[in-house]
Amino acid sequence: MRHDTLTLLGLTFLGASASPTFTPSCSDVAFDIPVVSNNVAFASPPDPNNTADIVEFMRAIWGGATPATNGTLTISDTFTIRGTYCRPRPGNGTARSPPKGLQILVHGITYNKTMWAGEGFPSYDWHAFAAARGYATLALDRLGHGANPQRPDPLAVVQPQLQIDLIHAIVAAARDPSDVLHSVLGDGDSPATAFSKIVVVGHSYGSYLGAALAAQHPADADALVLTGYSGYLDFTDVIEADWVSAGVWRPDRFGADLPKGYVTMSNPAQRAAAFFAGGYDADIPPVDFEGEDTLTVGEIGALGAILGDAVGYVGDVLVVTAVEDAFFCEPPLEKCEEHLRQTATSFPDAKSYDYFAPTNTGHDLTLHHSAADTAERIHDWLDEKL
Numbered sequence: 001m002r003h004d005t006l007t008l009l010g011l012t013f014l015g016a017s018a019s020p021t022f023t024p025s026c027s028d029v030a031f032d033i034p035v036v037s038n039n040v041a042f043a044s045p046p047d048p049n050n051t052a053d054i055v056e057f058m059r060a061i062w063g064g065a066t067p068a069t070n071g072t073l074t075i076s077d078t079f080t081i082r083g084t085y086c087r088p089r090p091g092n093g094t095a096r097s098p099p100k101g102l103q104i105l106v107h108g109i110t111y112n113k114t115m116w117a118g119e120g121f122p123s124y125d126w127h128a129f130a131a132a133r134g135y136a137t138l139a140l141d142r143l144g145h146g147a148n149p150q151r152p153d154p155l156a157v158v159q160p161q162l163q164i165d166l167i168h169a170i171v172a173a174a175r176d177p178s179d180v181l182h183s184v185l186g187d188g189d190s191p192a193t194a195f196s197k198i199v200v201v202g203h204s205y206g207s208y209l210g211a212a213l214a215a216q217h218p219a220d221a222d223a224l225v226l227t228g229y230s231g232y233l234d235f236t237d238v239i240e241a242d243w244v245s246a247g248v249w250r251p252d253r254f255g256a257d258l259p260k261g262y263v264t265m266s267n268p269a270q271r272a273a274a275f276f277a278g279g280y281d282a283d284i285p286p287v288d289f290e291g292e293d294t295l296t297v298g299e300i301g302a303l304g305a306i307l308g309d310a311v312g313y314v315g316d317v318l319v320v321t322a323v324e325d326a327f328f329c330e331p332p333l334e335k336c337e338e339h340l341r342q343t344a345t346s347f348p349d350a351k352s353y354d355y356f357a358p359t360n361t362g363h364d365l366t367l368h369h370s371a372a373d374t375a376e377r378i379h380d381w382l383d384e385k386l
């Protein structure tokens with residue numbers, strides 16, 4: 001937590017010329033959320049103590065297999081979800097105008113909320129881009145990741161349905177002043193803002209969660225911005241990557257007690273090739289590797305259970321996926337755009353569906369040279385739709 005605050009404050013001093021003009025006013029927040037979730041029960045789960053078994057289970061799913069299930073497993077518990085909450089800084093001498101809306105930022109696998117702050121590189125701070133355009137942002141650590149205090153069972157508990165239920169509770173809190181969690185969104189100086197416009201902004205796995213949230217709770221998001229995402233898939237890079245149990249591989253960073261079903265990538269070259277392409281700052285991939293987070297075997301194992309068309313979602317949808325994205329698009333531009341056009345079929349009732357494909361850019365599109373342009377285009381779109 002303290003680390004994230006320092007990262008955000010430290011941005012001012014690094015002073016790259018491309019950084020946004022206005023910096024947001026940010027604080028660390030935590031939601032204690034009681035949930036009852038229906039997770040997937042697996043009929044033939046991998047041995048929780050055997051990394052090879054766990055990795056084989058995940059690779060089969062990335063390769064297209066559907067794991068055998070045995071009904072659902074009800075999880076009833078209270079989880080703490082931490083976030084970085086930023087609001088547009090009050091203007092010089094002018095009154096603070098209310099944010100245009102709240103963007104809830106949901107990170108991808110092997111990342112945490114710090115990805116949205118640019119991993120310490122100020123030119124890539126999404127909170128700053130959004131604040132400069134008048135939007136508040138709330139970057140969440142998904143359960144089991146980042147600064148969250150709990151590391152629950154990585155197969156049975158840390159699954160996408162539970163992640164969706166937690167995000168749903170946070171959306172409710174953001175909209176409703178009478179919600180017991182609403183006060184988390186105050187900042188000490190001013191009371192919590194009751195947001196009437198909510199945008200769910202996902203990256204990669206976070207976009208799957210955003211689309212599933214829209215399917216299950218169509219009224220939650222006024223708009224979806226799904227980045228690093230499409231209906232087209234090529235998981236070769238993750239199938240072939242070297243996966244390790246994070247706590248065994250680097251007990252100093254992740255803790256030797258971390259259950260083996262929390263896995264991460266041990267090869268920096270593979271990670272860079274999976275997430276970066278085209279124009280990017282060569283200093284970023286090494287930092288990205290050193291700061292990588294984990295994914296859980298349950299997040300992958302139960303993914304199939306939350307996929308499907310967002311029938312009944314009547315808000316706006318914007319899909320933003322780079323041409324050189326190793327998983328969700330492919331060059332040339334025309335081919336990538338064709339995949340993004342076809343992705344519209346997943347949102348049959350949406351009020352509007354738009355897409356764009358940044359060029360010369362890989363999967364982690366907010367960490368490439370095109371990031372500022374991408375942010376401008378996304379905020380232009382939001383200003384038009386909300």
Ligand SMILES: *[C@@H]1O[C@H](CO)[C@@H](O)[C@H](O)[C@H]1NC(C)=O
Pocket residue numbers: 042043044070
């Ligand atoms: C399925 O679940 C039931 C009860 O939850 C259990 O008794 C049974 O052994 C399970 N079957 C398999 C194949 O896991």
Ligand SMILES: *[C@@H]1O[C@H](CO)[C@@H](O)[C@H](O)[C@H]1NC(C)=O
Pocket residue numbers: 047048049
């Ligand atoms: C995994 O290892 C732990 C610690 O050694 C042990 O308590 C547990 O029973 C093992 N679980 C299985 C399913 O073998």
Ligand SMILES: *[C@@H]1O[C@H](CO)[C@@H](O)[C@H](O)[C@H]1NC(C)=O
Pocket residue numbers: 092
């Ligand atoms: C302060 O506000 C004025 C008027 O909107 C603007 O021209 C100026 O650039 C602002 N200064 C800073 C430091 O933001």
Ligand SMILES: *[C@@H]1O[C@H](CO)[C@@H](O)[C@H](O)[C@H]1NC(C)=O
Pocket residue numbers: 111112113114115119145146147288290291292293294
């Ligand atoms: C979260 O990400 C940041 C930056 O990428 C990293 O420094 C930090 O260690 C990560 N947290 C965990 C628990 O991995």
